[in-house]
Amino acid sequence: MDLVNRPRRLRQTPALRRLTRETRLHPAEFVAPLFIEAGRGLRTPLASLPGQFRWSADTVVEEGKRLEKLGVGGVILFGIPARKDARGASGWDPDGPVPQALAALKVACPNLVLMADVCLCEYTDHGHCGILHTTARGAIDVDNDATLPLLAQEAVCYARAGADVVAPSAMMDGQVAAIRAGLDAAGLRDTPILAYSAKSASAFYGPFRDAAGSTPGKGDRKGYQMDPANPREAVREALLDVEEGADAVMVKPAGPNLDWIRDIAEAVDVPVAAYQVSGEYASLHAAAERGWLDLDRATYETLLGIRRAGATWILTYFAGYAAEAIASGRWDRV
Numbered sequence: 001m002d003l004v005n006r007p008r009r010l011r012q013t014p015a016l017r018r019l020t021r022e023t024r025l026h027p028a029e030f031v032a033p034l035f036i037e038a039g040r041g042l043r044t045p046l047a048s049l050p051g052q053f054r055w056s057a058d059t060v061v062e063e064g065k066r067l068e069k070l071g072v073g074g075v076i077l078f079g080i081p082a083r084k085d086a087r088g089a090s091g092w093d094p095d096g097p098v099p100q101a102l103a104a105l106k107v108a109c110p111n112l113v114l115m116a117d118v119c120l121c122e123y124t125d126h127g128h129c130g131i132l133h134t135t136a137r138g139a140i141d142v143d144n145d146a147t148l149p150l151l152a153q154e155a156v157c158y159a160r161a162g163a164d165v166v167a168p169s170a171m172m173d174g175q176v177a178a179i180r181a182g183l184d185a186a187g188l189r190d191t192p193i194l195a196y197s198a199k200s201a202s203a204f205y206g207p208f209r210d211a212a213g214s215t216p217g218k219g220d221r222k223g224y225q226m227d228p229a230n231p232r233e234a235v236r237e238a239l240l241d242v243e244e245g246a247d248a249v250m251v252k253p254a255g256p257n258l259d260w261i262r263d264i265a266e267a268v269d270v271p272v273a274a275y276q277v278s279g280e281y282a283s284l285h286a287a288a289e290r291g292w293l294d295l296d297r298a299t300y301e302t303l304l305g306i307r308r309a310g311a312t313w314i315l316t317y318f319a320g321y322a323a324e325a326i327a328s329g330r331w332d333r334v
């Protein structure tokens with residue numbers, strides 16, 4: 001047959017495929033989420049996140065050094081405090097687990113970008129991302145405007161402790177503006193804000209909430225996290241955050257919202273991060289454990305998809321794993 005067009009010609013050998021490849025992954029674009037708990041000498045495995053741990057501020061240094069050596073771009077820290085209360089006051093305790101870990105990593109890992117998640121759900125006894133009040137309708141709800149100064153205070157605390165980037169994830173309206181103003185007033189004009197702009201009320205946060213003990217006691221997060229059905233609203237959220245001073249914006253979860261990543265990357269001119277969340281990581285591991293899919297190849301594909309959609313940075317529990325796979329060259333020879 002005289003077929004002129006034969007796309008298979010360029011697929012014949014690993015070398016041809018490697019040369020033809022349109023998307024390549026690099027360790028520098030990955031950010032590893034790390035859970036930090038109060039205490040010393042701890043490295044507690046997380047049952048629903050295989051290969052992930054809860055670290056204390058001293059032990060996390062070894063993990064930071066490992067990731068830095070692998071060329072991973074950064075880490076994002078989540079705190080598990082010794083005490084929780086209605087206002088989440090442990091969130092801005094300068095002696096809390098996250099500030100302590102930031103201080104230790106700052107010295108030990110100068111080439112890692114240190115990010116700190118700014119939210120109250122890990123610190124409140126009710127597990128919501130802000131403080132509660134009773135609305136005019138008599139419902140219990142998160143009080144948006146009363147939460148803003150607390151988030152600003154938390155961001156200032158982490159920036160002072162050594163965070164290179166603060167990342168508000170509470171989904172309160174105006175949180176970026178409030179944090180920018182708080183940082184500026186504290187003389188922290190150069191601390192960038194990575195805004196969790198388009199974060200949906202997702203079933204994929206389950207393992208994270210187990211790890212952080214942050215499942216809301218009553219109710220859900222649908223009054224502040226986004227409806228996953230709304231791509232246009234996702235763009236609006238990102239545009240608002242850029243207007244408020246966000247230096248980078250984020251989509252979360254990544255896999256179910258690839259269209260949001262693409263739409264937002266086209267609409268804004270700041271870096272777009274995407275968070276491959278705990279449930280995405282856990283479901284790949286669970287299927288692989290049953291022998292239903294190949295973990296290595298499936299991981300590679302999900303990360304490629306997120307990059308193709310337009311993400312500049314990928315927050316993923318696979319950060320160290322992916323950096324190792326890249327260093328070994330095995331994702332080059334596919």
Ligand code: PBG
Binds near residue numbers: 121169205207276279
């Ligand atoms: C804090 C926060 C959550 C995650 C990141 N920041 C939990 C939530 O919103 O319930 C989830 C990350 C993951 O699942 O890996 N609000």
